Amino acid sequence: xxxxxxxxxxxxxxxxxxxIVNIGGYIGESVSKELRxxxxxxxxxxxREN
Numbered sequence: 001x002x003x004x005x006x007x008x009x010x011x012x013x014x015x016x017x018x019x020i021v022n023i024g025g026y027i028g029e030s031v032s033k034e035l036r037x038x039x040x041x042x043x044x045x046x047x048r049e050n
Contacts, residue, residue, distance in 0.1 A: 017044035
């Protein structure tokens, strides 16, 4: 699981922005970590909520 998390963080580093899809008002632990990581790396964060 750690390799998968590191791969996601690497993709965040390579990206210009992160797109968060929040269906039903729930963001899980892994997405929360990725969101925090993106903020720490000054990435633009886009949201889609229902």
